[in-house]
Amino acid sequence: MxxxxxxxxxxxxxxxxxxxxxxxxxxxxxxxxxxxxxxxxxxxxxxxxxxxxxPNIDQKAMIVMAGDHGVYEEGVTNNPQNVTVFQTLSFPKGLTGVCAIAKITNAKVVTVDVGVKEDLPTDAGVLIKKVKYGTDNMAKGPAMTREEAIRSIEVGIEVATEQVKNGINLLGTGEMGIGNTTPSAAILSVIHNCDPLKVTGFGAGVGAGGIEYKAEVIRKAIALNKPNPQDPIDILAKVGGLEIGGMAGVILAAAANRVPVVIDGYISTIAALIAYKLEPNVKEYIIPSHMSEEPGAKIAAQLLDIEPMLQMNMRLGEGSGAALAFPILDAACSMxxxxxxxxxxxxxxxx
Structure with a gap:
């Protein structure tokens, strides 16, 4: 704290x-x-x-936060949960979408295990900052404790601050976590005070129950945990995700160090909302990259009063849209x- x-x-x-x-x-x-x-x-x-x-933004880094979600047990997605591990280990090898796009501007991709369900090899090129082995199932109780939520934010602060100390002058936020559009929609539902169905989308692959079932799981979690809409840490702890907290920390650290931070799509924007609720001045340091295909993305951007610069019909996550926006910022500086x-x-x- x-x-x-x-x-x-x-x-x-x-x-x-x-x-x-x-x-x-x-x-x-x-x-x-x-x-x-x-x-x-x-x-x-x-x-x-x-x-x-x-401005000089010649040293760029995408920080990708990885974490699993207990609400996966509810069948909200059709993707295997072990994809989180597989993809997290693929980032350091340069094999993912964000890695391919980041190469355009020679941006480094920093991968952080803030809450992957399994232990990762210590020599895999992933920063091991695990707060816990995935969140708990928010449909049965809080996703994490308040202390764990704070710690997830502080992991993001630590990693981003270290990158800035090493010369990075432009940051981007990315994530990896199967099922993480569910806590994102839950957080937005609480902050926006709306029915979850309004902000719940397909994600990377909705479960057999469809979007309506996914929204019902979120409704249940909110009713059970009663997150305080005025307390962003309480919201994060009760219905959030560890990688969402980590990205919020990256955004806070960027602002504290006067470094611009490019956010990706839906999940990154939700993290930005958490950071903004903690300190409104962070908004001025945020550069929104693209408008995600998720229905809640536009609402989240409107709540932050930001306008993403790209409309690319993307919904991969990982920070792919943020990395795609890096060359545009180079163009602005060149101008x-x-x-x-x-x-x-x-x-x-x-x-």
Whole structure:
């Protein structure tokens, strides 16, 4: 709890003065006003986050949090639970979707076991930060204790902070956990105060009972555990996931270290909601990548008042959409650094 509190206290608003300077430069570039659209607002946001007129984001890392879910026992997905282990071990080998996409910008992929159900080999290239062997079944009781929820957040803080200390200047959030759209929908149902069916989707493969059954399991879990809508840690503990807590920690650490963080789709956005509920200033450090195909993704983005930049019909997870957005951020930085203002162009041409 001490690390979490220290991190929350370090989070400040972005540099508004630098954002004004960045906007002035963007508006002065050799182009019609707003003609580069979201690229312009991204450049201004990056300047505000970093405090630099010409931001540098050349050292990128995707942090993939892996954890299992006890609610799997309820048949909410048709995927075997051991896929979590299989895929978690595949990340360090560069064999997954996010790894293939991350290679485009030479981003490293950091894999973290925050709650996989099985013990992983210590030499597999996965950071072992296991809080517990998967969450408990939230349909029968709390997914975890409050202390475990806090610890999952602190794992994310520790890993992200270490990456920043080692020179990383752009972070992305990703996850691996069979069944994790179920706790994501549960968290969103509590925060949005809506029926779970409104925010429950197919996921990576819905179980035999279909989406309505999946929503009913979530209804049951919420009624049983009664998470406090005003307490994000209570929500996370009672109906959440360890990897969701881990990603929330990554987002908090990014903000505390004034580093931009690109979030992936539905599950990453739910983690961002948890982080935002803990400290609203984190929103200014978040860069949303793509709009997931999950029905709750749009609602979660609206609650955060963020607009994902890509519409790619993706729902893989892993951080794949976040990694896909990295080159766009490179383009925004290149615009600031390499594109001349009208005044600069005139001076150069007059020589």
């Amino acid at each position: 001490e690390l979490l509190q220290q991190t929350l206290q370090q989070i400040q608003a972005v540099d508004q003065d630098m954002m004004v300077k960045a906007r002035e430069r963007v508006d002065a570039l050799s182009k019609p006003p707003q003609s580069l659209g979201k690229l312009e607002s991204l450049a201004v946001q990056l300047s505000g986050i970093t405090g630099e007129l010409f 600031m650094k390499n594109m001349a203002t009208l005044e600069e162009s005139m001076l150069l041409l007059s020589k």
